[in-house]
Amino acid sequence: MPDIILFDDPVLRTQLLPFTYTRPVSGIRIGINTIAEKWMDWLQTPISFLTERYLSPKFRIHTSADNVFINGSLCPDANLAVTIHELPFNTALISAQNEILAVRTATRWNPSVGLDDFTTISYSEPFTMVRNVWDIFAFNGGQIKADFERIVSSRQSADLTDPYTCCYNSENIFIEEGAVVKASVLNAENGPIYIGRNALIQEGSMIQGPFAIGESSVLAQGTKIRPNTTVGPFCKVGGEVSNCVIFGYSNKGHDGYLGNSVLGEWCNLGANTNNSNLKNDHSVVKLHSYVSDTLADTALLFCGLMMGDYSKAGISTMFNTGTVVGVSVNVFGAGFQAKHVPSFSWGGAAEGFSEYRFQKALTVARDTVSRRNVAFDETEESILKSVFEQTQEQRLA
Structure with missing residues (x-):
């Protein structure tokens, strides 16, 4: 099983202030669970976080030779869980609006790096993403x-x-x-x-x-x-x-x-x-x-x-x-x-x-x-x- 890292999209993180001053985006509660808790339950594996430097001592990151970085604003569902689980190496899953949904890589990736070195797959199914505080x-x-x-x-x-x-x-x-x-x-x-x-x-x-x-x-x-x-x-x-x-x-x-x-x-x-x-x-x-x-x-x-x-x-x-x-x-x-x-x-x-x-x-x-x-x-x-x-x-x- 790859390491699962929930990353903060820098644009969405700013849009989700003040809640993301004190937690990663995936720490937001919506529904019964936080977004991070949902992913842990769907994928049945521990997760870690790629977030702001001042938050990282509390919300740590763990990477290996097989990493899946998932957008922390993205709420999981059955189809997403399967699609991301089956994502090939050096491939990124993107939305129709070119939002990065997930990236699988053998290295430590960061959203500021972009996707130039990745094959991209477009995801056309409906999904829920928390983009704004409302x-x-x-x-x-x-x-x-x-x-x-x-x-x-x-x-x-x-x-x-x-x-x-x-x-x-x-x-x-x-x-x-x-x-x-x-x-x-x-x-x-x-x-x-x-x-x-x-x-x-x-x-x-x-x-x-x-x-x-x-x-x-x-x-x-x-x-x-x-x-x-x-x-x-x-x-x-x-x-x-x-x-x-x-x-x-x-x-x-x-x-x-x-x-x-x-x-x-x-x-x-x-x-x-x-x-x-x-x-x-x-x-x-x-x-x-x-x-x-x-x-x-x-x-x-x-x-x-x-x-x-x-x-x-x-x-x-x-x-x-x-x-x-x-x-x-x-x-x-x-x-x-x-x-x-x-x-x-x-x-x-x-x-x-x-x-x-x-x-x-x-x-x-x-x-x-x-x-x-x-x-x-x-x-x-x-x-x-x-x-x-x-x-x-x-x-x-």
Whole structure:
């Protein structure tokens, strides 16, 4: 079996900021799993990463005399897995738009080298690729269904034992061992529901599939989950959530609305935080672009909040339609917040913003992680330090 390396396309990586400040592109969660986890499951082999230098101590690369480099934005399916597995040496698989999907080589390849020394094969079948941050929630329902089908094809669901929980289309519900569901409504008529190991669905929760909740996450009492939503592992979620992806270790534990949004890891939304996901004039939503440093047209009517890792919002915070919040931001105060809040910012629209001093931000990040009994070591500190330095000009603008 060749070594599998998931590489960051440099153009797509920039388009997927702020989430790719702190992880490779393939570390993005969409559907039930991250893209990297999907490839490991499909190919039944370990994977490594070709990513930014400052991320590589955490996300290492391993190469050999037989390497397959796969675009980290590419979501696997059965046909892709077979095609890439059978790719000949010194051959590249490309899309109709000339995007590099995969490369097989005996050497250590990099996308900056290009494909001059490779035979190219065009791939004409449909596929899912995450090119923009809004694709994460836009494609999420389809990826929940695809991941669900892969899981149930070889595994058996645990039993639902609570007599007070009402299920619609129960054969489309998969429950991992240790999960607890109490007096809730699970409606899988329009899409599957996946409940991860040791997850807890508390009393009065109402869930419409497609939906996935990861290991040890909690839905608080009376939570309303609308379709195409993923709650990653070790999260706590309450209120109303619609077509959102929460990567993991993040909390939206209280009432408030979150729609058509993506939250990274280690985020926290204070009580009664709300976001707008539809403009009053029903025009197309524009979103801050890290490529052009201007507002980019999403071609979507519905688009909410994009929040990078370690960021927090105070109670009753209001986010505009199409807002981007960077890494390690503390945002609070009255009124709608700015459409773009740069990484390591502290403040709010009414009070103004100042730089979130790095040592203070680091102390909060370390405490946030340590409270979950997860190690926060020098590698994590180095990543945050690099992000702080990369984003300094944004805060000064």
